[in-house]
Amino acid sequence: MARTKAVLSSGARLSDHLSASLLARVYPAPLINQILDQQGRNSQRIRSFPALAGVYYCMALSLYPEASYEAVFSVVAQGLAWAEGRPEPSPVNKSSISELRSKLGAEPLQALMAAACVPLADPAHHPHAFYRGLRLVAIDGSNIDLPDEVENVTAFGYPGSRTGQAGYPQAQCAVLVECGTHALFAAHLGPYRSAEWAICQPLLANLHAGMLCLADRGFNGYAHWQAARATGADLLWRCAHNRRLPVVTALPDGSYLSVIYPDDKARRQDMDGIPVRVIEYSLPKLDGAAIRYRLMTTLLSAEAAPAAELAACYHARWQVEAVFDELKTHLQQGRRTLRSKTPELVRQEFYGWVLAHYAVRWLMHQVASAHRSRHDDLSFVGHVQLLRRTQPRSGAFPPRAGSRKALVS
Structure with a gap:
C-alpha cells in the first residue's frame, strides 16, 4: 500500500x-x-x-x-x-x-x-538537582533502529537475534544528562558493534569538578574509573557483585574503603591502586525477593557523604532512562527508525x-x-x-x- x-x-x-x-x-x-x-x-x-x-x-x-x-x-x-x-x-x-x-x-x-547545550540547574532555585553542592549527572547508552540500507548496515551493523539477525541495523548512542532537569548536554553516536565504553568515553570531556556522575554496571573497569576520575568529577557507579573489593577499612555507616588495581600483578605488588569506597545494600522487589546493589564512589568520607544518602542519590540515575523515553516515545512519536538512509545523515539527524x-x-x-x-x-x-x-x-x-x-x- x-x-x-x-x-x-x-x-x-x-x-x-x-x-x-x-x-x-x-x-x-x-x-x-x-x-x-x-x-x-x-x-x-x-x-x-x-x-x-x-x-x-x-x-x-x-x-x-x-x-x-x-x-x-x-x-x-x-x-x-x-x-x-x-x-x-x-x-x-x-x-x-x-x-x-x-x-x-x-x-x-x-x-x-x-x-550551546549546558547544564541548566542552579543550587538556589533547584536544590533537588544537587547533592551536597555536587551537580547530579548520569551517563548511559541505548540503541537506535535505522533504515535498512546497505550503507547504514556497513557503518553501524545489525544486532543479533534468536533467528540470527534483527530486522533493522542499529546505532549505539551514549548521553550525559543533568538528572534534575533532564538537560541532555553531551551525546555521541557510534556503531552497534562498538564496545559500550568506546561510545561513552568521548562524553568524559564534559565532566568536571563540582559534578557527581552516576553510572550503571557497564562502566566500572579500572581504566574507565581512572579516566572518569581524572576529569575532576566525583563518581558514584554501580559495580558487579563478583568484583574483588577487599575491605581495607570498615566505616561506621556500614560502607568500607577498598582499593582497585589495573591487574592481578599490580594487586600483588600493591602498585597503582586507586582508593574507593564501597556501599552495599538491598531493596525489596514486589515478589518479596530483593535486589542487591553494590556501589563504588570517590566520596571516601562517611561523615561528608553518608552511605544511606548516597544509596538514595544513586537512584537519580534512572532519570536518564526517562530521557530516552522522552526522545524515543514523545519526540519520535513511536516512529520505529530514524529517517536517514546514509551514515552521515543518520549522525546529522541524531544531533x-x-x-x-x-x-x-x-x-x-x-x-x-x-x-x-x-x-x-x-x-x-x-x-x-x-x-x-x-x-x-x-x-x-x-x-x-x-x-x-x-x-x-
Whole structure:
C-alpha cells in the first residue's frame, strides 16, 4: 500500500520569527552562522534555503516526525525569508533538501551542541538537582533502529537475534544528562558493534569538578574509573557483585574503603591502586525477593557523604532512562527508525534530535525557574505539544521593520 505523504497544517511557518522563537532563543542564528563559517559549511550567497535553514530544519525534523521532508523544510525556509525581508521562496523538492543536508553534514550540529547545550540547574532555585553542592549527572547508552540500507548496515551493523539477525541495523548512542532537569548536554553516536565504553568515553570531556556522575554496571573497569576520575568529577557507579573489593577499612555507616588495581600483578605488588569506597545494600522487589546493589564512589568520607544518602542519590540515575523515553516515545512519536538512509545523515539527524530535546527542556527550565517549581512537576509531553502547536504560528509577531532588523542581527 502506498503511503500518503504527511503534511503540516495549512499556512504553517515554523520559523517566521526564528529569533523570537524557541529554537533560535536556544540556538541563536549568529552562533550557528559562526559555526558554519568555521567549518566552511555556510552558504556563499543568499539562497532560498541557506545552510542556516538546514540547521534549524534538522531540529524541526524531529519535532514533526509525522510530516514529510518537504513540508517541514518549506516552513523553515519561508520563515527565514520573512525574517530577512526576502520574497517567499519557491517550494523545494526532496532531492534539493537531501543535497543541502549532505553538504551540511553532521559536524555543525555536533559543534552546536558542544557550544550551546549546558547544564541548566542552579543550587538556589533547584536544590533537588544537587547533592551536597555536587551537580547530579548520569551517563548511559541505548540503541537506535535505522533504515535498512546497505550503507547504514556497513557503518553501524545489525544486532543479533534468536533467528540470527534483527530486522533493522542499529546505532549505539551514549548521553550525559543533568538528572534534575533532564538537560541532555553531551551525546555521541557510534556503531552497534562498538564496545559500550568506546561510545561513552568521548562524553568524559564534559565532566568536571563540582559534578557527581552516576553510572550503571557497564562502566566500572579500572581504566574507565581512572579516566572518569581524572576529569575532576566525583563518581558514584554501580559495580558487579563478583568484583574483588577487599575491605581495607570498615566505616561506621556500614560502607568500607577498598582499593582497585589495573591487574592481578599490580594487586600483588600493591602498585597503582586507586582508593574507593564501597556501599552495599538491598531493596525489596514486589515478589518479596530483593535486589542487591553494590556501589563504588570517590566520596571516601562517611561523615561528608553518608552511605544511606548516597544509596538514595544513586537512584537519580534512572532519570536518564526517562530521557530516552522522552526522545524515543514523545519526540519520535513511536516512529520505529530514524529517517536517514546514509551514515552521515543518520549522525546529522541524531544531533538534530538531541538539540530539539534540549530546546524543549530549556523551555521547561524557564517555566520551572519562573515559578520556583521542580522540573518533574512539569509535563514533557505537554511542552512538546505546546511547541508543536505554537512554532508554526506567525501572527503573534507583526512584520515590522524593527522586528526584522532584530531578527537578522
